Amino acid sequence: MRIATFNINGIKARLPRLIEWLDETRPDIACLQEIKTSDETFPVKDIEAAGYGVIWHGQKGFNGVAILARGETPVEVRRGLEGEAEDEHSRYLEADVKGVRVASIYLPNGNPQPGPKFDYKLRWMKRLRARAAQIWAEEVPAILAGDYNVIPRDVDTFSVKAMQDDALMQPESRAAYRRLLGDGWTDAILSRHPDGGVWTFWDYQANCWPRDAGFRIDHLLLSPAAADRLIDAQVDRDFRGREKASDHAPTWVELRPA
DNA sequence: ATGCCGCCCGTGGGGCGA
Numbered sequence: 001m002r003i004a005t006f007n008i009n010g011i012k013a014r015l016p017r018l019i020e021w022l023d024e025t026r027p028d029i030a031c032l033q034e035i036k037t038s039d040e041t042f043p044v045k046d047i048e049a050a051g052y053g054v055i056w057h058g059q060k061g062f063n064g065v066a067i068l069a070r071g072e073t074p075v076e077v078r079r080g081l082e083g084e085a086e087d088e089h090s091r092y093l094e095a096d097v098k099g100v101r102v103a104s105i106y107l108p109n110g111n112p113q114p115g116p117k118f119d120y121k122l123r124w125m126k127r128l129r130a131r132a133a134q135i136w137a138e139e140v141p142a143i144l145a146g147d148y149n150v151i152p153r154d155v156d157t158f159s160v161k162a163m164q165d166d167a168l169m170q171p172e173s174r175a176a177y178r179r180l181l182g183d184g185w186t187d188a189i190l191s192r193h194p195d196g197g198v199w200t201f202w203d204y205q206a207n208c209w210p211r212d213a214g215f216r217i218d219h220l221l222l223s224p225a226a227a228d229r230l231i232d233a234q235v236d237r238d239f240r241g242r243e244k245a246s247d248h249a250p251t252w253v254e255l256r257p258a
Numbered sequence: 259a260t261g262c263c264g265c266c267c268g269t270g271g272g273g274c275g276a
Contacts (some may be wrong), residue, residue: 009275010265034275036266061266062274109276147266149276168276204263217276245276247264 001098004031004252005145005218007106007201011066014246015043021239021250024048028070029097031104031145035064042066059090065104065146077101083127091124092131099258100226101135105146107206110167118167121149125176126161132180132221140258141225144185147248148219150177152187155196157215168217185221188233188253200235201248209240218251229255 004027008014011032022030035042039058047054053073056066057080060209067074074095081092091106105128110121128144134144151169154160163169181187189198199214208214222230232254240249 013265034265072260109274111276147276163276166276201276204265205276208263215276 001029001255001257002027002145002252003031003102003145003220003255004250005031005033005104005147005212005220006250007033007147007218007246007248009034009036009248011037012041013244015046017239017242017244017246019046019050021236022052022068025236025250026070027252029074029100029102030068031102032066032068032104033104033147034062035066036062036063039241043237045188055093057090057093062229063090063106065090065093065106067093067095067097067102067104072097074102081124081127081131083130084123092128099141101138101140101142103113103135103144103146105144105148107146107148109149110173110216113165113167113170114168121167122172122176125173129176129180129183132183132185136183136223139225140223142223143226143253144221146219147217148177149217150174150219151217152177152190153196156198158199158213160239163211163215164224168215173255180221184224186230188220188222188227188230189216189231189235189251191227198235199237199249200251202240218248220251220253222253223247226255229258231256238252
């Protein structure tokens with residue numbers, strides 16, 4: 001069973017690429033981020049026509065997450081994280097689907113840092129960890145997949161120097177991510193590619209894709225019951241190089257059947 | 259580097275991302 005995460009940077013602008021990706025790789029479950037559309041304008045018919053059921057948590061203009069499942073509709077468990085009533089960003093959606101608990105996560109970027117956006121990022125990470133602990137306690141196979149906007153280690157970026165002042169790799173961001181791993185969650189790409197050098201994002205600017213100036217910020221965190229079934233974890237780099245591509249590439253895990 | 263590119267909304271150009 002393949003579970004993928006893909007920050008598509010605008011589902012309307014990316015719709016042909018999204019359908020093409022679903023047709024070519026047939027993920028069983030797909031978590032999308034940055035759909036950048038309100039709930040009312042989400043292209044549900046196009047996705048259903050591709051053979052997928054879908055739930056979504058939209059927002060006009062930016063943010064927004066969705067969960068797709070081949071041949072069925074995910075059963076929503078929760079949208080949004082507790083702990084900050086005034087937070088109206090659409091960044092979290094969680095569902096039960098095909099025997100696993102899946103969360104689609106769009107963690108705040110946090111730039112510029114220091115500042116209120118960075119403070120929000122760190123608060124959000126704390127709230128995510130609290131929710132992860134609740135899921136953990138349910139002892140279900142679970143996958144927390146999405147754009148974490150955290151570069152976990154120096155070997156996860158093309159250039160430490162270029163990124164050193166960025167919110168994505170501040171010590172506080174890394175520490176918060178490391179606490180999740182410390183709780184027992186398995187970073188699937190890290191576990192399969194421990195030496196680093198695997199990128200999931202290449203900026204549109206500064207010729208980053210042609211010179212392979214990327215970094216790894218899209219992660220799939222597995223609970224023990226899911227990690228026990230891990231066969232493979234990869235990034236579909238090819239999709240970053242296509243016409244009208246997202247700045248992220250699809251990232252996925254393959255799990256043994258239960 | 260208040261830069262680069264690209265999406266959003268919406269019709270000019272600002273907000274936002276990473």
